[in-house]
Amino acid sequence: MTKETKHNPSILENNGLPEFERDYFCDARPEQSRPLAKYIEKFLNWARANSLWLLGFGTGCGAVELRPLMTARYDMYRYGIAPRPTPRQSSVFIIGGYASVKTTKRIIRSYEQMQQPKFVIALGSCPINGGMYWDSYNTINRIDHYIPVDVYIAGCMPRPESIIAGFDLLKKLIKEGQAEGANKYIENLDWYKANQKKIIKDWNMPDYNW
Amino acid sequence: MKEIIQRLKQQFTISNVNQQRVDLTFLSVKKEQAVSLISYLRDFEKFSHLVFLTAVDRVEDIQFQLTYMLHNYNTHQDLGIRVLIDREKAEMASIHHLWKQAGTYQRELKEMFGIDFPGSPRVDESFILEGWDNIPPMRRDFDTKKYSEETYFPRPGRESHDPESYMKSKLYPEGDA
Numbered sequence: 001m002t003k004e005t006k007h008n009p010s011i012l013e014n015n016g017l018p019e020f021e022r023d024y025f026c027d028a029r030p031e032q033s034r035p036l037a038k039y040i041e042k043f044l045n046w047a048r049a050n051s052l053w054l055l056g057f058g059t060g061c062g063a064v065e066l067r068p069l070m071t072a073r074y075d076m077y078r079y080g081i082a083p084r085p086t087p088r089q090s091s092v093f094i095i096g097g098y099a100s101v102k103t104t105k106r107i108i109r110s111y112e113q114m115q116q117p118k119f120v121i122a123l124g125s126c127p128i129n130g131g132m133y134w135d136s137y138n139t140i141n142r143i144d145h146y147i148p149v150d151v152y153i154a155g156c157m158p159r160p161e162s163i164i165a166g167f168d169l170l171k172k173l174i175k176e177g178q179a180e181g182a183n184k185y186i187e188n189l190d191w192y193k194a195n196q197k198k199i200i201k202d203w204n205m206p207d208y209n210w
Numbered sequence: 211m212k213e214i215i216q217r218l219k220q221q222f223t224i225s226n227v228n229q230q231r232v233d234l235t236f237l238s239v240k241k242e243q244a245v246s247l248i249s250y251l252r253d254f255e256k257f258s259h260l261v262f263l264t265a266v267d268r269v270e271d272i273q274f275q276l277t278y279m280l281h282n283y284n285t286h287q288d289l290g291i292r293v294l295i296d297r298e299k300a301e302m303a304s305i306h307h308l309w310k311q312a313g314t315y316q317r318e319l320k321e322m323f324g325i326d327f328p329g330s331p332r333v334d335e336s337f338i339l340e341g342w343d344n345i346p347p348m349r350r351d352f353d354t355k356k357y358s359e360e361t362y363f364p365r366p367g368r369e370s371h372d373p374e375s376y377m378k379s380k381l382y383p384e385g386d387a
Contacts, residue, residue, distance in 0.1 A: 100338075102339075102340055105340070128365070129365035130358075130362070130364065130365070130368075134358065134364065135354055135355040135359075136358060137347040137352070137357050137358060138338070138347070139362075140362050140363075141358070141362040141363055141364050141365060142363050142364075145363045195363070198361070199361060199362070200340075200341070201340070201341030201342070202336070202340045202341030
C-alpha cells in the first residue's frame with residue numbers, strides 16, 4: 001500500500017496483513033445493501049425467513065443444544081432451518097455460548113465471510129453479558145460489541161424450545177425487514193473494528209473482504 | 211509403595227513423603243534431582259505414564275510448586291513428585307525427552323504461569339492466548355476481574371452479593387436467628 005492511500009477513509013487499511021499478502025485481498029469498503037421496491041422486498045424477506053441456513057459452528061457449550069434441535073425430537077427442518085458446513089452458504093450464525101478471545105477471532109472471520117443477508121443469534125448468557133465467565137481474563141462479555149446481534153436467547157443453557165422461539169422471533173423480524181444487522185455492521189464498521197482489535201492483539205487477517 | 215520409597219531414599223534426597231490413599235503418594239524433591247528421579251521412576255520402577263504436569267503459584271513464599279503425576283500400569287499406583295522452584299527466575303529443566311506430550315504441558319505452563327522450560331519444543335509460541343501482552347494470567351498477582359472489566363465491555367446492571375450475608379438476609383429477614 002502506497003503512502004497516499006494510507007489515510008483514505010474509503011479504503012480499508014488491512015494493516016494486519018504483511019505487505020506481500022495485501023494484494024490478495026480487496027481493500028474496498030463494504031457497502032450497505034438497499035432494499036428493493038416494496039413488494040419485491042417483502043416477498044424476498046418472506047423467502048429469506050423461511051429458508052434459514054445455519055452455520056454449523058458451535059463456539060461453546062451451547063452447541064450441545066443444537067443437536068436435539070437438529071434431530072427427530074425437535075426437528076428444526078420443519079421450520080425451514082438447515083445446517084450448512086461453510087459460512088459462505090449460511091445465513092444464520094448462532095453464537096452458542098461463551099466465546100474466548102481466540103474463538104472470537106474465528107467468529108469474526110466466519111461472520112465476515114457469510115453472504116448477505118446474514119443474521120446472528122446470541123445463544124445463552126455468556127455472549128449476552130458474560131454469564132458465569134463475566135470476570136474471566138479470556139472470554140468476552142458482550143458479543144454485540146464485536147458483531148451485530150439480531151436475536152438474544154437468554155439462559156444457561158436455553159432449552160431447544162427457547163431456541164425455536166428465538167427462530168420464530170428472528171423470522172418475524174426478517175419479515176418486517178428489521179433484521180438489519182449486516183447493514184448495521186457496515187455502517188459502524190470502524191467502531192466494530194476498533195473493539196475487535198482491542199482484544200485481538202495478533203490481528204493478522206484482512207479488515208473485511210475475504 | 212514403601213519399597214519404592216526406600217529404594218528412592220538410597221539415591222535421592224526426598225522429603226515430605228505423604229501417602230494420601232492406598233494408590234496415591236506424594237513426595238518432594240529438590241529441583242536439581244527432579245529430572246533424574248523422574249527418569250529413574252520411568253525406566254526402573256515402571257511409572258511409564260505421565261498423568262499431568264501442573265503448577266501452583268505460592269506467591270507468599272515467592273515460589274512455584276510443580277507437580278509431576280506419574281502412573282504405574284502394573285500396580286496402578288499414582289506418584290506425585292513435587293518440586294519447588296524460584297518464582298522470580300522461574301525456570302525448570304524440560305522432560306520432553308522422557309514423554310513427548312510433556313512438551314504440551316510445558317508450553318501451557320510457559321503461557322499461563324511464565325515458567326520457562328529451555329529446549330522444550332515450541333515453548334515460546336503462543337498456545338491458547340494469542341498475542342497476550344500482560345503478565346501470565348494464572349499468576350496470582352494477576353487481577354482477572356479488573357482485567358476483564360477494563361477489556362471486555364461489562365454490561366451494566368450485574369449485581370453480586372456476599373453469599374453469607376445475602377443468604378442470611380434471605381433466610382432470616384427479621385434479624386439474627
